Amino acid sequence: MSSGALPVIVVGGGITGLSAAWELQQRGAPYVLLEASDRLGGKVQTEHTDDGFLVEHAADAFILGKPYAAQLAREVGLEPDIIHPREDTKRLYFLKGGQLIDFPQNMKMFVPLDDEAFLRSGVLSPEGARRFLDEVNVPAKPTTDEDESLAAFITRRFGEAALNFIVPLAAGIYVANPFELSMKAAFPQFLALEQKYGSVILGSRATVRAPGPVFASFQGGMAALAQAIADRLTGEVRLNTRVQQVQSDGVLLEDGQHLRGSGVIVTTPAGSAAPMFEQHFGRAAGLIGALKANGSVAVVLAYRADQFPGDMQLHGLQVDASEGIHLKAVTVHSAKLHGRAPEGHVLLRVFFKDLDPGFALEEAQREVQRLFGAQGEPLWHLCADWRGKNPAYQVGHLEHLQQIRASLPANIQVAGASYTGVGLPDCVNAGRGAAQAAAGQLSVV
Known part of the structure; x- marks a missing residue:
């Protein structure tokens, strides 16, 4: 690479931005990584408390079926630190009608692999369960x-009653309104199964899952990946550096400095990215600004085990969508x-949608007492407030994304969770893909 090449400017130091910088470094391309806050990692935040707890503020694991995060972890030397959810505590409840029932056995996400076990489970009425399983006879929608x-x-495909069972498992990942969430953007794999096999159930059963664990994390928490990447970056990384404008030849910083670059990769959430484009790329700014976001709050509660009358060695619970309560899910992080x-x-993580954190805390303690019999106050609590910060992939999202990209020159890109996937692997893949494209746009001073 020519020593006179202008750098690629990466805006945002979350996992997408870090992955972009790492990919550029692997390709010998110069880069500058700009982060507005005083830390790297974005939403991936791990806190180690003085009394020995490890707290995740957002994601606590990543899926291995998409290999990008695991591959990056190997590249930055984290493979020995990869761990998986515990099999000995792999028990999940489903809250329905105020009762905790065992989640059906032999499931692949929301698809039952055992008809009889699903019918006996009680997660749907007998009629609803039979209609659910009759999905194998529903004709595929024309392409x-x-x-x-x-x-x-x-x-x-599954009947109206199935909404209350599937929505917590599927839309819950996106904290989304199921009547607005785009299938093409969020769950293209199920559309593909329908087209290939004529049925999601038949397709899921015919598709052999790779052996071994489905999910992974790190011994030191999810932030270990961000830290490992950051530790190995040799290019310029600036914290507390806010971008005011994206320009055709670089960026204008809030302090008035003009930083020239061959290309710009903006990885910040759409809400903060849109104003950066207003001055020079008005159409892109409008399209990016039109992307909506959903909100969520995670309440973290720590207890002594003897504050619970029962066994808390389980992964958690999901809540039927018709339950009529604020609670959406609980993860028993200490057992998972x-x-x-x-x-x-x-250690519990209690999830809600767009709820005031103070009220969410009250609801969390009340529900943990009601459902698990918790006695007394938690040892401590904290709230991870993600209101307005979860991307909402509304119907037509992919077409909208095409318009955004068409409105920008080839050397300026947007990448990250607002556009092509909220999970860690998707963000890694988005960052590296954007960097690969940017490396081909390098120009010389």
Whole structure:
């Protein structure tokens, strides 16, 4: 690479931006990574408390079916630190009608692999369960470019009653309104199964899952990946550096400095990215600004194990969508992954949608007492407030994304969770893909 090449400017130091910088470095391309805050990692935040707990503020694991995060972890030397959810505590409840029932056995996400076990489970009425399983006889929708919502897809293939069971498992990942969430953007794999096999159930059963664990994390928490990448970056990284404008030949910083570059990769959430484009790329700014976001709050509660009358060695619970309560899910983090709580303690993460954090805390303690019999106050609590910060892939999202990209020159890109996937692997893949494209746009001073 020519020593006179202008750098690629990466805006945002979350996992997408870090992955972009790492890819550029691997390719010998100069880069400058700009982060507005005083830390790297974005939403991936791990906190180690003085009393021995490990707290995740956002994602606590990543899926291995998409190989990008695991591959990057190997490249930065984290492979020995990869851990997986515990099999000995792999128990999940489903809250329905105020009762905790065992989640059906032999499931692949929301698809049952055992009809009889699913019928006996009670997660749907007998009629609803039979209609659900009759999905194998529902004709595939003719191939079309038209998008549809998750709710429309579920109702069409599995019946209306199935919404209350599938929505917590599927839309919950996106904290989304199922009547607005785009199937093409969020769950293209199920559309592909329908087209290839004529049935999601038949397709899921015919598709052999790779042996071994489905999910992974790191001994030191999810932020270990961001730290490992950052430790190995040799290019210029600036914290507390806010970008005011994206320009055709670089960026204008908030302090008035003009930083020239061969290209710009903006990895910040759409809400903060849109104003950067207003001055020079008005159409792109409008399109990016039109992307909506959903909100969520995670309440983290720490207890002593003896504050619970029952066994808390389980992964957690999901809530039927018709339950009529604020609670959406609970993860027993201390039992799900090793090293998340000291011996004899329980660490819970209690999830809500767009709820005031103070009210969410009250609701979390009330629900943990009601559902698990918790006695007394938690040892401590904290709230991870993600209101307005979860991308909402609305119907037509991929077409909208095409318009955004068409409105920008080839050397300026947007990448990250606002556009092509919210999970860690998707963000890694987005960052590296953007960097690969940017490396081909390098120009010389």
